Amino acid sequence: MEAVRQPLSLVRELYAARGAPADGDDFGVKDRFSELLADPAMAAQVPVLTEDTADLLPNQCLVRFRGMVGDMLNPEYYVGELQRADGTWATAKYADQLDEAVPRQDAGSTRIAERRPLLLVPVPAESAWAVAPRAEAARASLTGITGSEAAAASAGAGKRQRDAGAREAAAPAPAGPAEEDVSMSMMVSDATGQTTADDGDSAAARARQAGGPPPAAGPQEASSAGAAAPGADLPGGCCMAYVYDDQEVKLNDVVEVVGVLSRVPELAAAHMRQQEGGQPSSMLLDDILASHLPTSKAPRLHAILLSVERESGAAAGMPLAAADVAQARTRTLGFLSQVLGGDNLAAEYLLLQLLGRVHHRTAESAVGTLALNLVAEPNSPAAAAAQQLSAQPVQQAQQQLSALGAALAAALAALAPRCLALPLSVGALNARPWWPRRDQNSQRLVSGPLQLAANTQLVLDEAVLAAGTLNEVGLRNLGALHTLVTRQRVGYDFEYFSLDQPADAPVTVLSLGRSLLKDAVGLALPLRPTAPLADAAAVQAAATSADLPPLRAYLAAARSADFAIGPDMEAFLQQELAGARQKNRDINERTFHTWMNLARLLALSHGEAALTRERWQAMRAMEEARAARLAAPHAVRA
Known part of the structure; x- marks a missing residue:
């Protein structure tokens, strides 16, 4: 059950026990979680993330989510590994936040990795008879949450409401200049000055991938996200899933993801400051926020296991x-x-x-x-x-x-x-x-x-x-x-x-x-x-x-x-x-x-x-x- 409540602890144990690191190596995380969830009793303890259950799930617990790939953003870079003051290394994989402060980015103290963001949406036009059993299973899956955890979630420690941007924005301010913010530091924009909303996700890059000419720059591209609430165009029950391997996934695939639920209050605060005009707008900031919605609207899910639904x-x-x-x-x-x-x-x-x-x-x-x-x-x-x-x-x-x-x-x-x-x-x-x-x-x-x-x-x-x-x-x-x-x-x-x-x-x-x-x-x-x-x-x-x-x-x-x-x-x-x-x-x-x-x-x-x-x-x-x-x-x- 600890692997469900605190999956990142198991991830870090496996990282500490790894041998010589290899490029792209997941240090046995997928194999270990696959082995654990092969036990039906263990798999039944993994809560299901839905629009109805999201407010009751503790942050950084292991969850299961099923949805359709509604959009595929281009790969983004993040701080994958970092070196502590004592010379040991820690992994930031499958997480937006760490339990320890991230040091300043000295040469050789961090290793940049890549992950693929997928916007997962509820499967469109599903028939009522197909939806009802999954909704019931999602509610039943909450029984694995202890009373104290549920109380903490209801009190607001892990609770998210759909219109709770202001609640998230009231989170503590980032650490002082000696330490970078522990969640936003996972983004390469803080580490190297490059944007996580990779230009490959723009119309120009799509044109390059399609073999066509790049579009001419226009005033629309330089404009901010506008006054509309971030993610207002999305249906309820969406999720941003971050995939860390090269498993083939296509647009409109129906997938099931098992991963670490992550909430980042700083994102809501940044969106609110931008909407209220409390900070200067820039193409860099606009791109970052466009690709990183408030987690009250679209929870972040760091995928450990991903399977594509096939007819059988x-x-x-x-x-x-x-x-x-x-x-x-x-x-x-x-x-x-x-x-x-x-x-x-x-x-x-x-x-x-x-x-x-x-x-x-x-x-x-x-x-x-x-x-x-x-x-x-x-x-x-x-x-x-x-x-x-x-x-x-x-x-x-x-x-x-x-x-x-x-x-x-x-x-x-x-x-x-x-x-x-x-x-x-x-x-x-x-x-x-x-x-x-x-x-x-x-x-x-x-x-x-x-x-x-x-x-x-x-x-x-x-x-x-x-x-x-x-x-x-x-x-x-x-x-x-x-x-x-x-x-x-x-x-x-x-x-x-x-x-x-x-x-x-x-x-x-x-x-x-x-x-x-x-x-x-x-x-x-x-x-x-x-x-x-x-x-x-x-x-x-x-x-x-x-x-x-x-x-x-x-x-x-x-x-x-x-x-x-x-x-x-x-x-x-x-x-x-x-x-x-x-x-x-x-x-x-x-x-x-x-x-x-x-x-x-x-x-x-x-x-x-x-x-x-x-x-x-x-x-x-x-x-x-x-x-x-x-x-x-x-x-x-x-």
Whole structure:
């Protein structure tokens, strides 16, 4: 338990016991903590850091945090090791503060090291059923904190409130001139005069990394962070994680970090002095504060262990018996069909949509996901439902979904771990950028709705679209959606240039007639309900009463399963393509790729890891039924 309460003591013990130091050596810290946390009883004692638990956790204790990598700042330098007056060495790794004063920086008395700051944010668009158990586990994890520790936290020794910048600013002043401030001295700006907010994190450096020309300096770059509260653009529950090794982490990865919680009151004081004009503004100071938010807004977490969340059917715990797969598939189709008014064909396509994931990329496309357009035809029951606004409460009118769009989003959220529904109304499209963009004042990414973790179902509700004019932002939002649908990429705007980032978000478009994204959405399917369509409240009630965990496990296992096409099937598919083109010259390479993807997903939905002729023929039957609907009078044309 001491390793949880005082992890830095163990770190320093391992540092003192190290042999000859090696460059980049962590002196056995990762191995030791991995060994300790391999014991389930020990791992259960590590408290979980969330927005709700942050105020109750003691400073410098070991915590666990799960979030999405929302921004990756460039590596920063810090004082990694320092020499005491008696000639012995101490480590400042995994810490912002030391129990001893830091001496003046004489030649050879410090060693500068490097770490990578990651801004971790709560995973966007997570479904309620996925969030609730983690929130309960986070609350339960606080039982490891003793009564005295909890009392100290509540009294303010370790307590942080979201608006407690003034409380942190009231911390004791730094030490006198003979000793540098023990927390801020960890920054290289105090040690060498260079900024911790490395210029590599600026737009100019991003341009260099992308091979483009550096931007011309402008007045915005020299301006201060402004009067807005620091970190006001960030959602609650963020965390700044500092990574000390070269483990591969990508933007938008969902990660779990085990590390040392650190609060630095001096940061809040510096931000307040800057906002109040109590100290001269400079580019150096602005850069430092932009990259180092008050820990009341974003706690600092020095990562000892970091793992990237990967999809795994085994982790989902789904039994692979054929009977169980068949039952789960039938129940999933029944649930989706009920939402869609008994339209079994639409339920089949929606099931395959839930299983789609990117498994191969080219420069111009991503293979594996579907772009499904469910069409409510004019004067149909589906159109009547789609033209009604949802009864669900919303904060802004421009965020209102149609009744059918809200029900569809509720159904996907009941089955998928992440689901985001966006209304494609003129007001919503014009209101704000949906793509992430770089704020040159804060030197951080300002997130947008399209910055998503992998395996996020995206529902685009065009049924709320009315006459109006799209402004420049609205047109760019449509362009960003087109790129996401066709290439599974999102362009991140760095003001002077744009960088495309990969995405993995299957898209379902609900439209009245032909979609705005008609050239991007590959599969259009007119809805033909035979019963009343469900509304969002009915879907949520059904999801609450139904036993959905086995269905979610089935979908997770099928989505993450491997798949293969045998040599005999390759020859068969070549003959199929040749025969299909002889019958219909409109069938092209894109059509065949769509068929291949549908057949793969259909086989996976049956728990099969290889394509068979039976599944190919079943897919062709589905496509013929879809084509028949498209060919019907007054039907939308693909």
